[in-house]
Amino acid sequence: MTNGPDAIVIGSGFGGAVVACRLAEAGYKVVVLERGRRWEAATYPRALGDAWLWDQAHPDRRNGWLDMRLLRRVAVAQGAGVGGGSLIYVNVSIEADPSVFERGWPAEITFDELKPHYATVGRMLGVATIPRQQWPARTALMAEAARKVGHGERFGTVEQAITFDPTWSPDEPGAHDASRSRRFTNAYGREQGTCVHLGECAIGCPVLAKNTLDLNYLARAESHGADVRPLTVVRSIGRTDDGYDVHVERIEGRDLVPSTERARIVVVAAGSLGSTELLLRSRDVARTLPGLPAGLGKGWSTNGDFLTLGWHGDREVFPTRGPTITSAIDFRDGSAGGHPFIIEDGGFPDLLAAYRRGPRERFSPWRRRRLLDRSVRGLVEDEGGSFEHVMPWFSQGRDAADGTMRLRPRWGFFGAPGLTIDWNVKQSRPMLEAIIAMHRRLAESIGGRPMLPATWRLASYLITPHPLGGCRMGTNPGEHVVDHTGEVFGHRGLYVADGAIVPTALGITPSRTIAALAERIASGIVSAGR
Numbered sequence: 387m388t389n390g391p392d393a394i395v396i397g398s399g400f401g402g403a404v405v406a407c408r409l410a411e412a413g414y415k416v417v418v419l420e421r422g423r424r425w426e427a428a429t430y431p432r433a434l435g436d437a438w439l440w441d442q443a444h445p446d447r448r449n450g451w452l453d454m455r456l457l458r459r460v461a462v463a464q465g466a467g468v469g470g471g472s473l474i475y476v477n478v479s480i481e482a483d484p485s486v487f488e489r490g491w492p493a494e495i496t497f498d499e500l501k502p503h504y505a506t507v508g509r510m511l512g513v514a515t516i517p518r519q520q521w522p523a524r525t526a527l528m529a530e531a532a533r534k535v536g537h538g539e540r541f542g543t544v545e546q547a548i549t550f551d552p553t554w555s556p557d558e559p560g561a562h563d564a565s566r567s568r569r570f571t572n573a574y575g576r577e578q579g580t581c582v583h584l585g586e587c588a589i590g591c592p593v594l595a596k597n598t599l600d601l602n603y604l605a606r607a608e609s610h611g612a613d614v615r616p617l618t619v620v621r622s623i624g625r626t627d628d629g630y631d632v633h634v635e636r637i638e639g640r641d642l643v644p645s646t647e648r649a650r651i652v653v654v655a656a657g658s659l660g661s662t663e664l665l666l667r668s669r670d671v672a673r674t675l676p677g678l679p680a681g682l683g684k685g686w687s688t689n690g691d692f693l694t695l696g697w698h699g700d701r702e703v704f705p706t707r708g709p710t711i712t713s714a715i716d717f718r719d720g721s722a723g724g725h726p727f728i729i730e731d732g733g734f735p736d737l738l739a740a741y742r743r744g745p746r747e748r749f750s751p752w753r754r755r756r757l758l759d760r761s762v763r764g765l766v767e768d769e770g771g772s773f774e775h776v777m778p779w780f781s782q783g784r785d786a787a788d789g790t791m792r793l794r795p796r797w798g799f800f801g802a803p804g805l806t807i808d809w810n811v812k813q814s815r816p817m818l819e820a821i822i823a824m825h826r827r828l829a830e831s832i833g834g835r836p837m838l839p840a841t842w843r844l845a846s847y848l849i850t851p852h853p854l855g856g857c858r859m860g861t862n863p864g865e866h867v868v869d870h871t872g873e874v875f876g877h878r879g880l881y882v883a884d885g886a887i888v889p890t891a892l893g894i895t896p897s898r899t900i901a902a903l904a905e906r907i908a909s910g911i912v913s914a915g916r
């Protein structure tokens with residue numbers, strides 16, 4: 387191979403951005419193929435008609451911010467764009483409990499082994515905890531509830547990839563005005579601002595206080611020559627004499643233009659669903675990689691995610707204010723009902739306020755109609771709008787990780803094959819019940835009324851933003867897909883480096899662990915001289 391890249395990285399989230407950065411720094415010629423757009427603060431979706439959704443089957447029609455898969459027993463939310471899940475995530479960056487690695491992982495992967503990589507990721511992402519004087523009402527409420535149920539020592543603020551300004555105070559007049567965000571150039575040469583608690587973490591921070599991957603790892607990769615190509619959907623991978631062909635469709639307006647890229651190293655980092663689907667298609671549909679391991683698709687996990695809403699009629703919670711998550715109550719020692727889990731304060735963006743703040747020129751005349759404008763203003767100026775008494779209690783626990791991803795015809799026996807997940811809540815139900823019981827205790831301890839989501843009450847249906855597994859790391863190709871270095875069994879130079887390789891639930895938000903694993907995989911590729 388002469389003129390082509392040394393390495394192709396598929397996907398630019400927590401796995402892909404890290405590997406692209408480290409390989410480019412080491413002198414590899416790197417191409418990053420990313421299905422989504424390159425987003426900027428001015429283009430984040432805000433108005434009704436903006437590009438909110440991604441459609442994996444028809445990316446030429448919809449190639450927006452959120453890839454929401456409504457599957458039969460579970461729904462999965464994922465980001466799409468340069469920076470992957472870091473664009474949409476709510477910045478919590480924490481290490482897994484050491485006990486996680488004691489079962490279900492290859493012997494080489496221990497907490498001590500990952501520790502230096504966790505530290506590197508923390509530095510690159512600029513993690514920090516929210517300053518005490520900036521605690522939003524939710525954080526104080528969490529601390530109070532933890533104390534009231536006798537677990538005050540388990541409460542703490544969490545590390546987040548956010549740039550805070552320690553001199554900023556929410557109590558000053560106009561504190562939440564974007565002009566109060568302090569502008570600066572970060573260590574990777576990108577413009578950012580400090581957090582002024584706009585509460586829009588999940589829809590793109592308008593002042594760029596989120597330290598997203600496009601502003602650090604990918605910026606560094608590009609400064610070392612990496613070629614990041616947005617709107618490039620990878621459809622299958624095939625083998626060549628000394629490497630791999632990567633078959634892509636580039637989104638050009640309403641057209642999908644096919645082409646093929648070639649490299650001796652391919653790192654699949656399209657996320658738990660994306661990487662597994664791509665490899666399943668390559669093995670079973672395109673049949674270009676027929677020898678992929680039988681373990682492909684197995685061991686999928688929801689990461690034990692669960693959300694309940696607490697109604698606190700006599701308290702002001704303001705869930706739309708401040709970083710979307712700030713703190714946690716830690717039961718990872720299994721002391722609550724025998725199941726390790728963590729509880730976080732949740733928030734959500736005030737879409738109407740965000741709409742009003744969005745760039746005016748993107749609003750069509752009918753959206754600017756006086757009536758709507760007036761009603762939006764009414765809600766925004768109502769100190770947090772109508773949700774002010776709602777407290778989202780959010781958790782992750784260690785589920786059974788017993789789902790299986792498959793390709794099946796979309797309409798039963800007919801239609802093009804689409805990704806499905808066979809997942810049954812049965813094995814994980816006791817863990818979820820333990821979480822629900824603790825949410826209830828916490829909400830009631832501070833005079834709230836806990837409400838279970840209707841999706842759970844009526845259908846035991848779960849929604850997860852933290853999918854894991856499908857290309858699990860391990861030792862047995864019948865059950866796993868990659869070894870401890872991230873290389874696919876029997877496929878020299880083909881790696882998976884993202885949430886798909888995580889073989890068990892982590893029971894915490896997973897991005898820091900995914901990035902730490904990717905750091906280890908990248909250093910393995912470089913030190914092996916691949």
Ligand SMILES: Cc1cc2nc3c(=O)[nH]c(=O)nc-3n(C[C@H](O)[C@H](O)[C@H](O)COP(=O)(O)OP(=O)(O)OC[C@H]3O[C@@H](n4cnc5c(N)ncnc54)[C@H](O)[C@@H]3O)c2cc1C
Pocket residue numbers: 396397398399400401402419420421422463464465466467468469470471472474475476477478479480588618619620621655656657658660661664711851852853883884885886895896897898900
């Ligand atoms: C609303 C929300 C909030 C979250 N909050 C947190 C949080 O606070 N902390 C935390 O740790 N985690 C959080 N997460 C989860 C976190 O975003 C994921 O765990 C993480 O992004 C997974 O990293 P990854 O590298 O596996 O995949 P991703 O980051 O999803 O990256 C995969 C990339 O591959 C691209 N891709 C997929 N298929 C293809 C293809 N065929 N061709 C080309 N490109 C492709 C995708 O567009 C994407 O950019 C949150 C998720 C959501 C949805």
